[in-house]
Ligand SMILES: Cc1ncc(COP(=O)(O)O)c(C=O)c1O
């Protein structure tokens with residue numbers, strides 16, 4: 221069993237997160253409960269700051285906020301001088317509400333709606349990662365109406381296969397994201413932007429995929445991007461002044477995972493771009509990175525109460541908990557693996573092979589596929605580790621299960637950041653209208 225954050229420990233017969241006893245959190249807030257270690261989150265933001273933002277000239281780390289988006293995270297992020305990646309007007313609206321500087325928001329997405337583009341531009345968001353030709357037209361039209369300038373990076377497909385599961389690969393040739401480099405398609409897009417009146421071309425954007433452990437994939441992608449920069453200059457006479465190298469940095473969910481160091485990836489990225497630009501006698505472009513999971517993934521621990529326990533002779537023991545695929549879709553969707561403990565049996569032998577099941581009416585509703593635990597009983601508290609990224613942000617109300625609360629812990633204290641949904645919340649959007 222591995223706790224993937226220094227901010228959580230097993231001691232005094234319990235689990236402590238930022239020195240807060242998990243059993244006290246259960247008593248205070250109930251289960252299922254998403255616990256986020258603010259200690260861990262701040263530590264990771266500090267890494268982005270000291271090991272990238274402060275280390276190099278003309279760089280900007282972005283937090284990919286789709287991994288965990290709520291008012292509190294944007295407030296904390298803004299303290300570190302970094303930017304954020306938002307993928308919808310909804311995310312932008314929360315960031316703005318939290319007081320985030322609109323000029324440090326980068327708007328991503330493969331199908332930004334006209335209404336979203338309008339919302340972003342109206343609210344002074346001026347950095348767009350442009351994905352397709354339709355979007356160029358929309359931005360030009362809407363930016364002209366507002367008479368504002370939009371600064372564009374163009375997402376180009378590097379044709380590299382990387383990422384923890386087929387569903388989270390984005391840089392291969394057959395992808396819905398970005399402009400293909402085939403037949404000069406991306407060059408046409410850049411020319412169209414250069415010819416526009418309210419979009420200023422700044423550079424190119426690369427994101428190969430998520431939960432990536434392969435350094436070579438980042439290296440190959442950056443070599444390809446340097447070649448794109450050469451091609452853009454040679455064919456169009458346009459200089460690439462900004463390269464966004466994307467995110468995707470894998471984290472450890474179990475002891476089998478071997479994540480790369482943040483600085484190992486970023487120094488390769490910086491060196492390759494520098495060498496490539498030096499060869500042409502060009503000034504170094506601005507470089508951005510945009511990890512999400514790396515910041516919040518290992519900060520999260522989900523606490524569940526155990527209910528039914530079923531032994532299927534010669535097969536396995538099913539331990540059902542009070543949540544499921546509604547608060548953790550990753551196991552069903554990506555076959556994701558997790559570690560965890562029974563908190564109140566933290567010191568007992570892990571001698572039972574258990575499948576942790578959710579309470580949703582789906583066979584795919586598995587929280588942890590296979591884990592060795594002490595024999596479970598109803599009322600035990602199961603802690604699932606590394607649930608900070610893409611858990612709360614991908615949660616749903618399937619089976620009309622209210623979403624769990626999110627609690628932050630920091631320096632021996634806890635606070636409620638998102639309250640638990642109530643049954644009234646489940647019908648908050650139902651209206652009873654007569655036919656008209
Ligand atoms: C464009 C883009 N940037 C950044 C990210 C963040 O990825 P991760 O959370 O794996 O770092 C994603 C998600 O894969 C993405 O699509």
Ligand SMILES: N[C@@H](CCCC[NH3+])C(=O)O
Pocket residue numbers: 286388430431550554609610
């Ligand atoms: N949601 C995915 C990552 C996708 C990231 C967004 N492009 C996960 O949980 O691993």
